[in-house]
Amino acid sequence: MVPRGEARTAAILDTALRVLVADGYERFTIDSVAAQAHASKTTIYRRWNNKAELVKSALDAHDANCNDQVPDTGSLRGDLIATLDMLRRKTASIPPTLYSDLMRAMEHDAELADAINRHLTDPGLSPFDAPLSRAVSRGEARADVDRELIHDVAEAMLTHRLTMRATVDDTFIGRLVDDVLIVLVRGGVS
Numbered sequence: 001m002v003p004r005g006e007a008r009t010a011a012i013l014d015t016a017l018r019v020l021v022a023d024g025y026e027r028f029t030i031d032s033v034a035a036q037a038h039a040s041k042t043t044i045y046r047r048w049n050n051k052a053e054l055v056k057s058a059l060d061a062h063d064a065n066c067n068d069q070v071p072d073t074g075s076l077r078g079d080l081i082a083t084l085d086m087l088r089r090k091t092a093s094i095p096p097t098l099y100s101d102l103m104r105a106m107e108h109d110a111e112l113a114d115a116i117n118r119h120l121t122d123p124g125l126s127p128f129d130a131p132l133s134r135a136v137s138r139g140e141a142r143a144d145v146d147r148e149l150i151h152d153v154a155e156a157m158l159t160h161r162l163t164m165r166a167t168v169d170d171t172f173i174g175r176l177v178d179d180v181l182i183v184l185v186r187g188g189v190s
Helices: 005-027 030-037 041-047 051-068 076-090 096-106 110-120 129-137 147-163 170-185
Strands: none
Touching: 005 030, 005 041, 005 051, 005 096, 030 041, 030 051, 041 051, 051 076, 051 110, 076 129, 076 147, 076 170, 096 110, 096 147, 129 147, 147 170
């Protein structure tokens, strides 16, 4: 039996992400997603206007699911380490090369550029949003903590390491948290 409603949407988004990772954006087609998801193109186009919107929704769903897996460890440091560990594991399902593929495609595809920009700037999809909110409620961070800066610095450092094929091990994550992120969260060195 073919799932309906939210389950059907989730199945299509999972399939879309798999097709995107396997084929890249240029070869990604609604036809391929429909065939592999055992859905009609009409079903897909009823939910998404074009392939850029489908890709954005697939990335949104994947990121939200990954973010939901980050536990509340009870401390800012523990939550930041857990978040970075999740991001490290996430590269197993979405290789860093996918992002460079999308960036190249964005240069000549305005719909994709708009969709990816909306994906990347959605504060609700930041993996650091919940951990920083918990830190504020526990008194470990100021209410005006620059969430965007924390997100940008952490992901830039991880992306750099992954692009350079450098190790992203527990030692690196610990140094990133202790020497950079906690300093930024707490407002710099006194």
